[in-house]
Amino acid sequence: MRSIHARLALTTSAFGALLLGALLVAPLVGSTSISLARVFDRSLPFEDNVDAQIFFIARLPRVVAGALVGGALAAAGVVFQALLRNPLAAPGTLGVSAGAALGAMVAITFGLDISLAGLPSIPLASFAGSLGALGIVYALAAARRRGQSTTVLLLAGVTMTAFFSALIMFTQYMADFTDTFRTVRWLMGTLEVGGYAPLVAVAPMLLLALVLVSSLPRSLDLISVGADSAAARGVDVVRTERVALLSASLATGAAVSISGPIGFIGIVVPHLVRLLVGSDHRLVLPASVLFGAAFLIMSDSLARTLFAPVEIPVGVVTALTGGPFFLWLLLRRI
């Protein structure tokens, strides 16, 4: 077997090339055909250049949002699955997504009218909701003693999700007829982020989470086998768990607050990557981030063009294209 460095270089360059390809191709496809020469034609003022406006205002923010959200959700999925030693764990498992969704529902239903740093009220309220859920997760993690089973954390997450879902349902039920439609639409998720401000706002948080998580792969490898054996081999299990929980939850909250919940990426991308590169987290983590980003960008390109001019929710595409592919990979391995 080749050294880990060689395999890391090979894996990141392969998945990096995929992401690069997605980043280059996605802004060129859409419901309208545009000319790349005209996009970069400096002789036309920007206000008059429809092609440049479509490229820079309509498409590029979506592609960047796809990269950020896809990468963040995939990374969070990897961390949660390792930490909770559960293949069904996903970014939303601890209730952070549900908290973000509740924030958005409240903002829509009660017509909150605030804005901060160019961010409109719905992403703001949604992020606040995810922070609330994150606070509870942190309290749970802090109260957790070594040796305590991860089942407690999992059950707490399931309970929180159920609790927030009940509040979401209640809010929707009380909402004005016309607002109910908007809440349903939000819950389907979309990468139409409406400009660069939301991206600039969440990028630092995602970067911070990524830096924190990138110090963890070795410890995650050991923890995913068992907390006791990890501790025996010198891993500070409690600290690792806290850092991992917080950073993965932060990434999830930031991602969901700008895009709404987009399913499938967080749970299946890590498994898909493991089937391709093995279970070493030093490979799985970077590969999942890159693949998650590329996969969401490609899914959104399909969502924008498949039934053009009508768009379909990107979550439909992620599950419909990724599902069969994942099943095929699974069956091939049996």
Add this chain to the structure above:
Amino acid sequence: MTRAALIAHVLLCVVLARMPTFGQEQPHRVVSLVPATTEMLFAMGAGDRLVGLGSYDRFPPQVAAIPRVGGLLNPNTERIIALRPDLVILYETQEELKRQLERADIPYYRYEHQALPDITSTIRALGERIGAPQRAHDVAVGIERDIEAVRRSVAGLDRPSTLLVFTREPGSLRSITASGGYGFLADLMDVAGASNVFGEIQQQSVQASAEMILARRPDVIIELQYGAGAVGRSDGLEAWKTLASVPAVRTGRVHVLTGDQFVVPGPRIVLAAQQLARAIHPQ
């Protein structure tokens, strides 16, 4: 019971089911769960027969005094039955409520709505059902005449391509839902002398991405505001400035029209048509 009698009985039941008005008294205690039919009943002078309303009924002002019995998703069957109505006007899709009313032996009128002509045909049918066909006919004719007048007032003028926005996220261009080429609002755009930018998409509403709006370049953008908190909402039109190449943005033809007349397909549709026409043809 002989076989023939049984068949006759079944046939009679089918006929009765198909003719909801057959053999029924004129209703005097009416529950209307639908804002549009509430407004229609008031317009035909039968508002005093309403004993219960849906949660979303806000017009005319007299509705404030009438008890509420829930809405499309959460009708309160208990309260409806307690009001002892002799007619309940409900949405066609409220299957559960229909079954419960059948068990309670309370007649109902099924409201279904599609496009502009359905408004006056519903008024006429409702008039027949409550025993006020002449007044209903007068109201319907009045609406048809006024709509025709709006259509004539813009005849011969240019037909600017228009984007009619139902909702978007406040302060951003996210989740824009706009009128497609079908439904009473699409019909009203036609009456008001606009050409719908999404006219060829045969849906009531379209999720409009920034790209679709940039590519279709509407000359006029009209945003509708409605619902309980519609008045005085401050999320202005700043967000549209991002789409600088869109003619409507460039020439300042982005308008907000406020009021439930744009979402309640009832008699106030005339007001909606007039306001739309003024926004599209300010001259």
